[in-house]
Amino acid sequence: MTDADPELLDLLSTRLGSQHVIRDAASMEGYLVEERKLYRGTALAVVRPGSTEEVAFVVRECARAGVPIVPQGGNTGLVGGGVPHSGLVLSLARLDRIREVDPFNATITVEAGCILKTVQDEAEKADCLFPLSLASGGSCRIGGNIATNAGGLNVLRYGNTRDLVLGLEVVLADGRVWNGLKGLRKDNTGYDLKNLFVGSEGTLGIVTAAVLKLFPRPKSRTVAFIGCPSPHAALDLFDAFRRRAGDQLTAFEFMPRFALQIVLKHAAGAVPPLAGEHEAYALIELSSPDPEIDLRERLERVLGEALEAGIVEDAAIAASETQNDALWHLRESLAHVQRFEGGSIKHDVAVPVSKVADFIVTATQACEAALPGVRVCAFGHFGDGNIHFNLSQPVAMEKAAFLAQWERFNRIVHDIVHAMNGSISAEHGVGLIKRDELVLYKDPVALDLMRTLKRTLDPKNILNPGKVLALESELPPSL
Numbered sequence: 472m473t474d475a476d477p478e479l480l481d482l483l484s485t486r487l488g489s490q491h492v493i494r495d496a497a498s499m500e501g502y503l504v505e506e507r508k509l510y511r512g513t514a515l516a517v518v519r520p521g522s523t524e525e526v527a528f529v530v531r532e533c534a535r536a537g538v539p540i541v542p543q544g545g546n547t548g549l550v551g552g553g554v555p556h557s558g559l560v561l562s563l564a565r566l567d568r569i570r571e572v573d574p575f576n577a578t579i580t581v582e583a584g585c586i587l588k589t590v591q592d593e594a595e596k597a598d599c600l601f602p603l604s605l606a607s608g609g610s611c612r613i614g615g616n617i618a619t620n621a622g623g624l625n626v627l628r629y630g631n632t633r634d635l636v637l638g639l640e641v642v643l644a645d646g647r648v649w650n651g652l653k654g655l656r657k658d659n660t661g662y663d664l665k666n667l668f669v670g671s672e673g674t675l676g677i678v679t680a681a682v683l684k685l686f687p688r689p690k691s692r693t694v695a696f697i698g699c700p701s702p703h704a705a706l707d708l709f710d711a712f713r714r715r716a717g718d719q720l721t722a723f724e725f726m727p728r729f730a731l732q733i734v735l736k737h738a739a740g741a742v743p744p745l746a747g748e749h750e751a752y753a754l755i756e757l758s759s760p761d762p763e764i765d766l767r768e769r770l771e772r773v774l775g776e777a778l779e780a781g782i783v784e785d786a787a788i789a790a791s792e793t794q795n796d797a798l799w800h801l802r803e804s805l806a807h808v809q810r811f812e813g814g815s816i817k818h819d820v821a822v823p824v825s826k827v828a829d830f831i832v833t834a835t836q837a838c839e840a841a842l843p844g845v846r847v848c849a850f851g852h853f854g855d856g857n858i859h860f861n862l863s864q865p866v867a868m869e870k871a872a873f874l875a876q877w878e879r880f881n882r883i884v885h886d887i888v889h890a891m892n893g894s895i896s897a898e899h900g901v902g903l904i905k906r907d908e909l910v911l912y913k914d915p916v917a918l919d920l921m922r923t924l925k926r927t928l929d930p931k932n933i934l935n936p937g938k939v940l941a942l943e944s945e946l947p948p949s950l
């Protein structure tokens with residue numbers, strides 16, 4: 472703590488109210504530890520400004536005092552990006568107003584602290600859809616979604632968060648406010664500044680509000696759970712649906728046999744969807760804003776052809792909304808149940824969709840060869856080329872001994888991803904957990920441009936220092 476810090480905290484208390492400058496250890500605890508408990512941080516205080524002007528005030532004063540700031544939304548990030556190692560945590564939770572819903576422009580303007588579920592609900596009240604959908608939707612906040620360019624379940628049809636953002640309001644590292652809150656579909660007036668901040672994980676600016684796209688709300692949907700003989704057959708099936716169903720294909724999710732086995736073993740209420748077992752499973756959803764459309768008929772037609780072609784072995788098609796939800800429950804439980812199988816080593820990666828089956832097969836073989844008994848749980852957003860390539864420990868192995876091999880498996884999996892021209896972080900970001908990996912796999916010119924942007928927009932390096940980019944000068948010895 473520098474001499475300036477008590478003065479700074481007093482100044483902030485005067486402006487924000489002392490109840491919004493949290494200094495006691497017990498109240499700070501929830502802000503210092505991240506979701507998976509992989510990282511624990513320290514901070515001088517947690518500040519909770521209630522408006523854009525107050526955020527700007529905090530940033531200005533921190534810039535003056537040279538005190539780092541870690542912005543935080545719902546703290547559900549999975550890469551350690553919101554964990555502080557000094558300075559202040561700046562929580563956006565109090566900026567939680569819906570500023571405007573404009574159904575004719577199909578936009579909603581929200582503050583960064585709005586919980587994702589609240590934004591979805593507000594859109595629904597206007598008979599619209601805000602399609603971003605994550606299992607953390609009840610606690611993550613829009614500013615965090617934007618800062619991480621979150622993906623989730625509906626990317627296939629509606630895109631990542633980046634595709635849903637039309638405008639932003641951002642507090643810059645010197646405390647100036649950039650008002651880019653435009654709800655325009657076309658705006659070619661120079662560089663696309665908003666896209667600099669989307670996915671920048673709090674290192675370039677603090678998002679305080681956003682204009683987001685809305686869509687017509689689906690009025691009909693049908694879900695099927697399908698058994699396939701292999702990941703390659705699942706890819707052929709995806710191709711058939713993409714060609715035949717076009718935009719009606721809103722999800723194509725993948726699970727291997729091991730994944731379904733552990734869901735059925737551990738998830739409450741999970742019911743076997745098919746009579747036999749299969750090597751690969753796909754969950755497919757078709758949806759449409761037209762309540763009259765017969766999606767089931769289309770689904771059955773494509774599946775019938777796929778059965779004849781031998782790329783589908785069995786299929787369960789939901790006959791009601793309750794059954795739609797029951798099939799989704801199998802997929803959504805997966806992130807949660809893996810912990811009951813012991814330690815897991817996780818990789819959130821992307822390859823071109825055309826290579827996703829090759830990736831699953833190649834990486835599975837490589838990991839099984841590297842550690843006999845390792846149980847591969849490669850599941851996820853197959854239609855986006857995004858696989859959560861997770862490994863569960865061998866049954867007879869000690870958890871600690873398995874987790875000690877994380878680096879080794881990173882190299883195996885990420886080298887394969889890289890050789891396929893893929894990405895070592897598909898949707899969760901870089902944060903701390905992949906910061907040093909990034910240097911190994913990202914194009915050096917791209918890294919150089921990123922550092923140039925960081926130095927230009929944040930010359931004092933006060934915004935989330937040490938995250939995303941490894942700048943030697945800014946790292947404390949412990950990192």
Ligand code: FAD
Pocket residue numbers: 506541542543544545546547548549551552553563583604605606607610611612613614615616617618619620621622623624672673674676677678679806898899902935938
């Ligand atoms: P935080 O965790 O608070 O912050 C994340 C990063 O953004 C940090 O670097 C932080 O400094 C920065 N940040 C936060 N707010 C701002 C702001 N206003 N301005 C600038 N920077 C800011 N992610 C997916 O992409 N897809 C999924 O399917 C998915 N599923 C998940 C399921 C579960 C059960 C959990 C726990 C997490 C999941 N996640 C998923 C990860 C996580 O929910 C997302 O990354 C989410 O977008 C983070 O939002 P948050 O508000 O919690 O951000």
